[in-house]
Amino acid sequence: MEKTGERYYEAELYRLKGALTLQSQASLGQVSSKSWTSPGQVSDESKTSQEKSENPSFQPLTPSTPAEAEAEACFLKAIEIARRQQAKSLELRAVTSLSRLWQQQGKKDEARQLLAEIYNWFTEGFDTKDLQEAKVLLEELI
Numbered sequence: 001m002e003k004t005g006e007r008y009y010e011a012e013l014y015r016l017k018g019a020l021t022l023q024s025q026a027s028l029g030q031v032s033s034k035s036w037t038s039p040g041q042v043s044d045e046s047k048t049s050q051e052k053s054e055n056p057s058f059q060p061l062t063p064s065t066p067a068e069a070e071a072e073a074c075f076l077k078a079i080e081i082a083r084r085q086q087a088k089s090l091e092l093r094a095v096t097s098l099s100r101l102w103q104q105q106g107k108k109d110e111a112r113q114l115l116a117e118i119y120n121w122f123t124e125g126f127d128t129k130d131l132q133e134a135k136v137l138l139e140e141l142i
Contacts, residue, residue: 011082011090015097018074022101025067064105072101089130092118096134103141112141 001007075098082091095118102111119134126132 007081008085008087009090011078011085011087011094014074014078014081015090015094018071018078018097018101021067021071021074025065068101068105072098075101088118088121092122092130092134096130096137099137099141103137108141112138115141 001010001013075094078094079091079098082088082094095115099111099115102108102114115134115138119131119138122131126135
């Protein structure tokens with residue numbers, strides 16, 4: 001990205017970094033008893049001040065482990081980038097990853113609120129894997 005300036009998949013790279021962080025820590029036995037169980041799910045860094053004021057529920061919550069804190073930062077960063085690029089599909093993936101992490105941490109209300117917001121934006125494409133996974137997670141969060 002630095003060499004070419006191509007940043008279309010930057011959000012997805014941060015999301016994947018978060019997922020890999022959780023996976024590597026889980027394999028080392030360093031993730032809490034609320035361990036990460038869904039490979040491919042990640043989180044990102046904190047939002048901009050404007051986004052935080054517009055959506056206070058989006059503020060980062062206290063993670064359970066250093067790995068979860070790093071993954072959450074990655075997921076939040078991915079969401080921030082996807083929103084800035086208006087890349088709704090990439091935003092959905094990052095939000096789903098963060099919501100799954102929050103679910104594992106017992107933060108179901110926060111996870112449901114964040115995921116419902118992006119899921120309800122879509123009006124078509126409900127047969128895609130990303131939207132199907134988001135729907136299943138939303139149902140689990142009820």
